[in-house]
């Protein structure tokens with residue numbers, strides 16, 4: 494894979510708190526979604542990619558280089574943070590020009606750079622004379638994006654940019670990102686709702702508890718989730734006879750019976766879990782408890798796709 498971001502056995506700890514735990518993955522060029530519930534490690538990963546944090550162990554490269562204290566590399570990355578820290582009394586051009594000037598651009602040049610960025614972020618010119626404090630959420634998001642792309646980076650990183658936007662706002666913002674991608678930029682965009690990014694991203698990295706649960710396209714993600722759910726633990730009066738009963742119905746890929754404990758691997762997890770009382774009927778063994786080992790992961794996935 495021709496990857497732009499590559500993590501190898503990457504960990505990042507905040508003291509004893511785990512941010513990312515031994516993750517390895519690659520992100521190809523294009524638009525990639527970084528998805529996972531709150532606290533999964535998305536912002537930690539973004540801070541590592543943008544050089545704000547250093548790995549505790551393992552390695553992370555962007556365009557083949559380590560980002561920490563790498564000014565040349567960081568000039569190729571644009572970052573749109575989750576937090577909204579826009580100066581509400583300034584107009585967008587004033588703010589963007591000031592930022593460009595601080596970064597070393599001559600004052601004269603800052604005007605055309607800032608205007609170009611606002612146009613690419615599709616903030617209508619009619620609003621340029623208004624103060625940012627009067628802007629809607631969607632307009633502020635465009636100013637933040639303009640800030641991230643003003644220096645024409647090759648990679649644009651956006652932390653939860655769809656948060657608080659209505660469906661129309663999300664679709665419009667997605668179109669802007671697609672346009673940037675068509676113009677040759679790669680994009681890494683995070684969200685805790687997979688559904689928000691499904692229309693936009695060609696690939697995904699799915700995080701939870703500081704680990705990569707799955708990566709690839711949408712089909713790969715769903716396949717992984719189904720694989721998670723195929724192991725079921727049962728406590729019953731007679732594990733061997735229940736296993737034989739389920740086996741005779743052709744429901745199992747495998748099983749492990751030990752006294753009252755039975756672990757089964759089922760062929761079709763969703764169908765099995767939907768109809769489990771039917772599958773057990775006709776067997777003398779009494780079932781006390783049934784647990785899908787990876788139900789927690791599946792339910793996280795379901796929550797994110799809703």
Ligand SMILES: Nc1ncnc2c1ncn2[C@@H]1O[C@H](COP(=O)(O)OP(=O)(O)OP(=O)(O)O)[C@@H](O)[C@H]1O
Nearest residue numbers: 507510511512530531532533534535536537538685
């Ligand atoms: N500065 C910090 N100090 C201590 N722990 C932190 C710090 N930043 C993040 N963490 C912890 O690291 C873990 C990963 O957090 P992170 O912010 O990367 O997740 P996230 O997926 O971005 O979540 P969210 O969507 O809520 O922003 C969490 O347990 C979080 O509490």
